[in-house]
Amino acid sequence: MLDALRDVLVTPAEMTAIDNAAAASGVDSFALMRSAGMAVSAAALRLFPQALRFVVLCGPGNNGGDGYVAASALADGGADVAVFALGNPGTVKGDAARALGACPLAVLPLAAYEPNLGDVVIDALFGAGLTRDLPEQAQATIARVSERRIPVIAVDLPSGVDGRTGEIRGASFTAAHTVTFMARKPGHLLMPGRVRCGTLEVFDIGIPARLVSERTGELRLNTPAAWGLHASALDPATHKYRRGHLSVLSGGSLSTGAARLSATAGLAAGAGLVTLASPAEALAVNASHLTAVMLREIQGTEELAAWLKDKRVNAFVLGPGFGVGKQARDFALMLCDRALVLDADGMTSFEKDRTDLFERAARGEGRLVMTPHEGEFARLFPEIAADAALSKIEKAQAAARLSHAVIVYKGPDTVVAAPSGRAVVNANAPPSLATAGSGDVLAGIVGAHLAQGMPAFEAAAAAVWRHGEAGTRAGRGMTAETLIECIPPLP
Known part of the structure; x- marks a missing residue:
């Protein structure tokens, strides 16, 4: 070839x-x-x-x-x-x-x-x-x-x-x-x-x-050739804030594990600092499991608005274990001017009314990445999912155009698509990645790339590739925790 x-x-x-x-x-x-x-x-x-x-x-x-x-x-x-x-x-x-x-x-x-x-x-x-x-x-x-x-x-x-x-x-x-x-x-x-x-x-x-x-066209296999120019080695003298400050928003006291997986993955993937933003009720359980990841109390929109005044906090992950509802929608709309990974409950919260999110993404100055699996895709984009004439690539491209976001349509053949029509198909993911918490890890890696300044499409494509490589390194008995330990460096 x-x-x-x-x-x-x-x-x-x-x-x-x-x-x-x-x-x-x-x-x-x-x-x-x-x-x-x-x-x-x-x-x-x-x-x-x-x-x-x-x-x-x-x-x-x-x-x-x-x-x-x-x-x-x-x-x-x-x-x-x-x-x-x-x-x-x-x-x-x-x-x-x-x-x-x-x-x-x-x-x-x-x-x-x-x-x-x-x-x-x-x-x-x-x-x-x-x-x-x-x-x-x-x-x-x-x-x-x-x-x-x-x-x-x-x-x-x-x-x-x-x-x-x-x-x-x-x-x-x-x-x-x-x-x-x-x-x-x-x-x-x-x-x-x-x-x-x-x-x-x-x-x-x-x-x-x-x-x-x-x-x-702009359809490619997902390899470092698609995003490697944005993944150059970090300067050893770089200050931690120059490597980005990622925040992951936690759910309540009984659903904190997913957000911690994302936060830990973000730190392992290269973000300079990672903070877990937690409601008061979950502070104790989160604190008992965190060391290098920092912790901050964020109870509602007022606390989030105050924190957003610190421009050094430049990327967010919202959705893993957060809970479906109004607060997820409010938080997401507030974060559309920053780099945002909207995953899991974050996307499902817009199932009934996605218009505000898509319009906000269209006029916002941030970088929005959404990471649906097949069920989440069907809930957020039902008319696209139901079109049997479209391939998975074409569905991801249509969803990206509609939402004004980069779409990571997950699965064994994950497709990453940009609103421009650019798309890559991933081929390095082993079957062992189909395990609890794997998607939370992926969201954290995307967030780390966004925090480091990568464009949204390249951040998502590189994260999907690193996620697949980590799965191969972790082997068949992997868990989400061991997957994080196996995240490879950016090429």
């Missing part, structure tokens, strides 16, 4: 435009297909040298053409190869027809394939552009292959996975390995498609990187 395209995500529509631009610029489209098919055959031989037979399943489009090229290459290399086609091969057109014509093997109907022990399937039925449910015959073949646990190598994307949304169109193969071309597609990263891809190989088939870059 070219370094210039390493983190780029290309939608199926963009990939079509890229292919058309390559052809218009004089690039030989059949040469591209041949390069793709050869890459697939090389992967098959490298990964499954013990295969007794390679079974290539070809569809009616260019994905099938890649399959015919791969079948020819495998046969030329002396492998036992069988080819099966969906539909009438005589209707294949363009480069795929040329690849079929050059294939020396008999092509049998897809329905005739019976999986045998020792088979390795090369799935070239449909690629990333699939937008409808698979035909019944393709679904029946997938069921037989899955039942017999035949290993599958997918061409571009496992057939049945929607390349734009990651959703399953009726059924899909679960591949051991997927070979895609030039750049990742959203369906490789979004659930449930991501778990159907196996290991992912991105192969450069020869389209100039310039043509790819000119026709892609």
Whole structure:
């Protein structure tokens, strides 16, 4: 994969435009297909040298053409190869027809394939552009292959996975390995498609990187390349206030743990100072658990307003364990001129009337980040969540535009989106992060980045990445407390 395209995500529509631009610029489209098919055959031989037979399943489009090229290459290399086609091969057109014509093997109907022990399937039925449910015959073949646990190598994307949304169109193969071309597609990263891809190989088939870059938007894989310029190492001589003062607002005496997790995570993630703002009833329990994190009594809006006169307190986390209600709404509206992470109860408090929050965010001078999981997203953005035509990326982008906030749409495929449309998809989070308190830790890391002066989008994206790395370091038995201990330094 070219370094210039390493983190780029290309939608199926963009990939079509890229292919058309390559052809218009004089690039030989059949040469591209041949390069793709050869890459697939090389992967098959490298990964499954013990295969007794390679079974290539070809569809009616260019994905099938890649399959015919791969079948020819495998046969030329002396492998036992069988080819099966969906539909009438005589209707294949363009480069795929040329690849079929050059294939020396008999092509049998897809329905005739019976999986045998020792088979390795090369799935070239449909690629990333699939937008409808698979035909019944393709679904029946997938069921037989899955039942017999035949290993599958997918061409571009496992057939049945929607390349734009990651959703399953009726059924899909679960591949051991997927070979895609030039750049990742959203369906490789979004659930449930991501778990159907196996290991992912991105192969450069020869389209100039310039043509790819000119026709892609602002969608990227979440890596330090997306935010690293804002995460330079701190000057060792920097005063603690230059590293930011983060405040986390605590709930009542019976619900203080979540806020303490956020506060401790914020300190570990690099904020110069962290204060837990606590109601009087919770002061004692919070004080008994805090050492480096400071404590301040904030009973209501008057105390908060007085504290806000100190401009050194420049970032806030509101929501973890805070409680749903009027005070959460009042506090959030007061904090919209500062950097604010609105999490959990903070977001749910606006479920019935979000207008004031969104309008305040639009005209405020602060930086607002909201961190909903799927349920919270559906409560705050019900009309967006209900739109089945949208991918998770598109939903996060729509919510960011509507709310004038950076949205961290959490999950195993967390998406971070800005009101401008810029978005990243995260891919480094282990399943062990699905544990109590994990989201509170993430909110604290975002808050620490905001306190240190990072822009809201970069603060959120970097926090999601560090959160995922911490989960990997903490291992399968992690708890929220051990997760904090494993937060890595900013790259």
